[in-house]
Amino acid sequence: MHSKDDISGSGKPSDPDYTNPEFFKTTSGDEFHCTREQNTLDWVFNHPELLVFCKSKNNEIMCLEGDPGCGKSVCTKSLVSEHVFDAEDRLVCACFITKNCPEEQTAARALQSLLYQIFTAHPALLSIHASDKIKNVGRSILSCKESLWDILISVISDPAIGKQIVLLIDGVDESDDPSWFFSKIESLWVGIKTEKDARVKLFYTATLASLNIKQLRVIQSQDYVNNISFDLEALSNSYLQSCNFSTTNNLNISQAFAMLRQQNSNYLAFNLFRPEIEKQIVDKPRPHQVKFLSSMPKTLDQVYNRLVKEYDSDDLFRVLCIVFGAAEPLILEEFSVAFAVSSGMGYHGDIRQKQPRQFDQFLAKTCGPLVKVVGNKVYLTHDSLRDYLLCVRKHGRPAKFTNVKKECHNVLSAACVAFLNLKDVKSNCGYTGKSLPTSKKRKLTGSTTPVDSMFFCFFKYTARYWLQHFRHATKHTSKDNEILQDLCTPQKVGEIPHLLQMCPPHNREITKLAAEIKNLIPQNCLTEESKTILSLYIAAWLGLDAVLKHMLPTRWGQKIPPAPGTNLAQTYINRAPRKGYLPPLGIATKNRHFASVELLLKGETVPLEYDMAPHFSLQLSVDLDWTSLFQYAFQLPDKEGGKASSRIEKQYADQLKAAAASGKLEYIEGLLSKGPKRDEFNLQSVYSSTLYAAFDADEPNIGIVEQLLDHGADANYRAKNQETILEAAAQHEEPKLVIALLRAGASPNIHSNCGKRWYEYDGMEDAAKEAGFDIVMD
Structure with a gap:
């Protein structure tokens, strides 16, 4: 446990030990997976390609390819635990990538894990290959995949590592940047494939091999459906032998297992649905059994769909929302608090006071096999369940899961508010939006709860972001942008970067926003106008369209005559918080929050401030997704769409002309590449007038001229009473x-x-x- 002072202290962290392998310490990720059952996965272990891969005296690369649930991760862990690759003077290192945990999903974390295993086995290599880089950048190197990859390549090239190294990377395509990872693996292979000394063997798993390498050895699970079915038969027989069912129940369950194997040869689907089969077969009437057997799930998604319906309850919904929406996995104590508060602080109000084991049992009863607890933290049972919850319409999911991300924010923000009892929040909101009774506030913040302990960092750094989303997505108060304005006061700005320092590296959007706020808030007190401008900017940055709707007038998009008390948000909607920054429409477009873009386009909004100096506007405009701006403008109703499209087209044309007149090809290339597609929008007149403007430069750029002509500019264009383009x-x-x-x-x-x-x-x-x-x- 740590005190609050430990968390918020201002002292600098001690310098890392550049020569200690513990600097790279992290889990390999194998704790999320089990090893194979007896007599299963032999189709991999006895595969000719794997046997050649193991015995070959050349450098080798191999992929186990298959759909989610076909045993790739179990196989990888079993290859290590059964010492399949072990040999004299050979080092075996493995890492497991999973989307089920954001920290475990990064390519950088995977490389860090491999380096930790290498440096633990050969500590002297750290000083040679990594110490200097660590001295230059410190702990930030652990989040830099390029630097870590360079270190890995350098290390495996060192003869001191031993005769050979075997690298196993499970789930390459599950990483946060799979294309980067695949390209690096391919570049590694290009560098070693012709070497005479067999010093590297690389084994990886993925849904698709994704590498165009002639020497790549591949095992494809879809070629071994029958083998998987035999494995599942062995598993079901073993399970039935261990259970004390009646002969009749045994026969009925065995029949159900056989039907499931026939429909779905998938280890994960079998293990997830096995408890459901037992529940629906044992001691149930024959008509009920027949009805159940008539519709065995054929895909993994259908298994999830059946389980969600089977456990359908508000408790299940809240649990899935909390697991899905957490910025990092919650330990059982945290989870019980979040669940208690999100349940309305009613009869679940004391659930967090149970022992972790009791709450673990509650999760098993509420969610069945849909969630699991690993190392006292709560996860979805498999990363494929996360994909299932995201793909709504495709699989006909229950309606309550149609906007799971938004619901996650609502649930967790309520927990943050009620639990922390933040001083800067004028009213404490529960999940229902009502004020908490004093007795319940005491109950949630009493001495029995270690409020200042390190594991409540999660609530501290997410409270502000989720609170604002929650407050404006439910019932609005008369103080329309109170929470956002709290963020924008000079007194609070010092807290924000510190609170957000505890964000995991993957939450870059919030980290960047914290840095922006620090730069934007002036030293003196903010006026109401500047508060409004900054509030609009933050809401657009985060894509909080509910906040924008609430701040803007009810008649947004209509001409409202000036009057005393005119809505400040409408007045300053096209203002950036500082010179050289984007206004709300621009920042919403840049961050690809298209619901907010569509909303803002209904008013007199523009993506760039009027009268901005060209060198500022050009730097900003090349980052904008002009294609989406045009598309959303033209999708609006005729009256609104005509006005919006003409505004967007005018600003786009102005930026093109300014870029052409500057003579800088990179500006034109950026604007054209992110501009509207030629087959969707006819902008020949815009390109032609830009071509004419290109010759206003002191030294016109031939590259700009050629780019515009390629985009359809008319070489015979002539402005009224002006010279021809040729002249x-x-x-x-x-x-x-x-x-x-x-x-x-x-x-x-x-x-x-x-x-x-x-x-x-x-x-x-x-x-x-x-x-x-x-x-x-x-």
């Missing part, structure tokens, strides 16, 4: 510009009579000839 280009006396226009279809015979003809400028006759034209003088 504007010829004035710069740069043949490449004129040649590009002529080859794109510019007519050499159109003249503006505003001065010299284009071919009368120096070098233009030669340019015309190179483009295939002969100049004939009048």
Whole structure:
């Protein structure tokens, strides 16, 4: 246990020991998986490809490929525990990646685990290959996958590591950046495939092998459906022998197992549905059994669907929401508090006071096999359940799971508020939005609860974010943006970065927001106007469209005449909190919160501040998803859509012209790549006017001209009473510009009579000839 002072102390952390393998200490992730049952998975262990992989004297790479639940992780752990790869002077290291736990999902964590195992076996290698890098950046290196990969490559190249190293990586495609991981594995193989010394063997698992490597050895589980079915038969027979069922029940259960194997040869599906079979078969009437047997699930998702319906209750819903929405896995004590508070602090109010084992039993009764407890922390039973909860319509899930992320925020924010009794929150809200009775406040914050212990960091750093979401997603109070404005006061800003330091590295959005707030809040007190601007900015940053709806007037999107007390949010909706920053529509677009984008477009909003200096606006505009802005603007009803699309098109055109006039190709490339698709929107006039503007630069960029012509700019475009594009280009006396226009279809015979003809400028006759034209003088 740690005191509050331990958590919030301002002292600098002690310098890490650059030579101690404990610096890299982390779990391999194998605790989430079991080893194989007797006489199962022999189709992998006896596979010719695996046997050759083990005995080969060359560098080798191999993949076990298969759908979720086919035994990939169990197989990987069993290969290690049964010492299949062990040999003299050979080091075996394994890591397990899972989406079920955000910390276990990062590529950096997987590499850290491998390095920890290597440096523990060979401590001297740390000083040679990692110490200098650690000295330069400290503990931040543990979240940098590129640096960790470089260290790994350096280490496995060192002869001191031994004759050979075997790396096992389970679930490469489950990592937070699978394409990066696959590309690195491929680059490793390219570097070692031709070496004579067999120093590296790499074994990995994935749903698809995903590597185009000729020498890749692959075992595909879909080729061994019958073998898996035999394994499941052995498991079911073993299970029935260990149970004391009657002969009739044994026969009926055996029949159900056989039907399940026939429909679904999947280890995970079998183990999840086995308790359900027992429940629905043992001592049940024959008609009930027949009805149950007539609809065995055919896929893993159907298994989840049946289990969710079987355990359907508000308690199950709350448990799944809390597990799914937690920024990091909760230990049983934390979970019991969150569950008690989210249940309304009624008859569940004392559930957190039970012993962890008692609450573990409550979870088993409430959720069945859908959740599990590993190392005193609560997880979903398998990462495929997380995918199931996210894919709503595809599998016809019960309606209450249609917006599970939002519900997670509501449940957990209520727990945060009631539990912490935050001083800066004017009213404590329960899950129902009602104030808590004084007696219950005391009950939740009494001396029996270690409020300041380290494991309640979870509540501390999530309270503010979830609270604001919860308050504005339920019943609104008269103080419409009270919580957001609390975030924006100078007194609170010092707390925010510290609270958010405890965020795990994967929660980058909140960490970035904390840094932004620190930069944006002035030293002096904020005015109501600046509070409103900052509140709108934060709401748009996080995509809290419920907050935006509440802050903006009821008649949002309609012209409201100025009057005393005009809504400040509407007045300042196009203001950025500071020069060089995006206004709400811009930041919502950049962070891809499209529900907020659609809402904001209904009013007179723009993605960039008016009258912003070009060097600021161009840097910001290339980060915007202009394609989505155009699409959402055109999807609005005719009246709103016409206004929104014209605003977006005008700002996009202005940015293109400013980029063209700057002469910087990277701005044009960024805007065009993130701009609307040519087959969906006709912006030829915009590209043509931009092409004309490109020649306003002192030294026009030929790359910009070519890019615009490729996007359909009209080489014969001419502004009213202005020179032709050819004439504007010829004035710069740069043949490449004129040649590009002529080859794109510019007519050499159109003249503006505003001065010299284009071919009368120096070098233009030669340019015309190179483009295939002969100049004939009048």
